[in-house]
Amino acid sequence: MNLTLGPTIELDRLSEKRPDKEYMASLVEAETSRFFVLAGAKPVVDSNEDRTETRIHWFTGPEISEMGLAISEAMLLGLDPSDGTARFAVATSEHYARGAPQARDTLKNRAEISTLAAQGSMPASELALVGQAAALATWHENNRCCGRCGGSMTFKQGGWKRKCWACGYETFPRVDPIVIMAVTDGDRIVLAHEERFPDKMYSTLAGYLEPGDDVPHAVRRETKEEVGLEVGEVRLIGSQPWPFPHSLMLGCIARAEPTELVVAAAEIQDAQWFSREDAQAMLEHRHPQELWLPGAQSMAHHLVKVFLGGEI
Numbered sequence: 001m002n003l004t005l006g007p008t009i010e011l012d013r014l015s016e017k018r019p020d021k022e023y024m025a026s027l028v029e030a031e032t033s034r035f036f037v038l039a040g041a042k043p044v045v046d047s048n049e050d051r052t053e054t055r056i057h058w059f060t061g062p063e064i065s066e067m068g069l070a071i072s073e074a075m076l077l078g079l080d081p082s083d084g085t086a087r088f089a090v091a092t093s094e095h096y097a098r099g100a101p102q103a104r105d106t107l108k109n110r111a112e113i114s115t116l117a118a119q120g121s122m123p124a125s126e127l128a129l130v131g132q133a134a135a136l137a138t139w140h141e142n143n144r145c146c147g148r149c150g151g152s153m154t155f156k157q158g159g160w161k162r163k164c165w166a167c168g169y170e171t172f173p174r175v176d177p178i179v180i181m182a183v184t185d186g187d188r189i190v191l192a193h194e195e196r197f198p199d200k201m202y203s204t205l206a207g208y209l210e211p212g213d214d215v216p217h218a219v220r221r222e223t224k225e226e227v228g229l230e231v232g233e234v235r236l237i238g239s240q241p242w243p244f245p246h247s248l249m250l251g252c253i254a255r256a257e258p259t260e261l262v263v264a265a266a267e268i269q270d271a272q273w274f275s276r277e278d279a280q281a282m283l284e285h286r287h288p289q290e291l292w293l294p295g296a297q298s299m300a301h302h303l304v305k306v307f308l309g310g311e312i
């Protein structure tokens with residue numbers, strides 16, 4: 001399973017130590033600590049000339065401060081167990097990275113996370129850190145004010161909590177679960193083209209979980225709503241963090257009766273039953289109508305492979 005956005009190196013996330021303010025400050029100040037920068041959710045990277053190899057660019061604490069970035073709001077990614085180095089990410093806006101005289105040269109080599117994931121040019125372990133930081137940074141960006149009283153929320157515990165200065169309301173980084181399902185009748189698979197997709201790209205059905213849903217219920221509900229099919233057995237086969245902006249993909253295989261599709265969801269332009277031969281050709285970019293599927297880093301790709309492998 002080549003899903004590169006999951007955790008592949010285990011940094012110690014230090015969850016039990018985060019409330020200790022002094023300890024957290026000592027980590028930020030430690031000479032050995034390293035920081036990377038996300039500018040408008042794009043990591044600052046080093047790459048070779050043809051951009052086939054990309055690595056995170058790590059800065060020291062003083063370098064972060066010299067660029068005028070808020071080191072006091074550095075988000076703790078964790079402690080590297082191999083050498084005890086604390087790793088952090090610091091978020092800033094793309095506007096700042098482009099315009100601030102003390103930062104613009106140092107921060108100019110930025111990469112789009114989705115491109116890094118699609119090209120596979122960054123080691124999986126680093127891409128997972130970038131995804132973790134991007135999801136956290138978006139959550140901070142979207143939680144400046146208290147949802148209860150409208151007061152200002154302050155940055156706490158290495159970026160793993162925000163707290164309202166006025167009413168004390170606390171909030172924690174959120175993850176939005178999404179079910180993504182290969183719906184099959186045993187021989188064929190349902191694939192759909194949505195309005196927002198690139199031309200001729202098809203993918204498996206997907207939808208957000210709602211309060212009160214469990215995974216099979218969400219799969220049945222979404223499949224019924226989107227293409228009018230009744231789903232029976234649902235099997236969860238894997239999960240993948242997906243930092244766009246902070247989702248968790250829950251990959252399922254779902255068994256449905258081979259009835260006709262009735263597309264009801266506005267976002268779906270077309271949905272069809274596809275044969276194994278068609279799905280294989282789409283995966284390999286050799287479909288006669290040039291239909292294609294998302295790349296190897298995606299859960300949809302993995303699910304179609306599971307369907308083709310007959311593990312249903």
Ligand SMILES: [Zn+2]
Nearest residue numbers: 146149164167
């Ligand atoms: Zn409040």
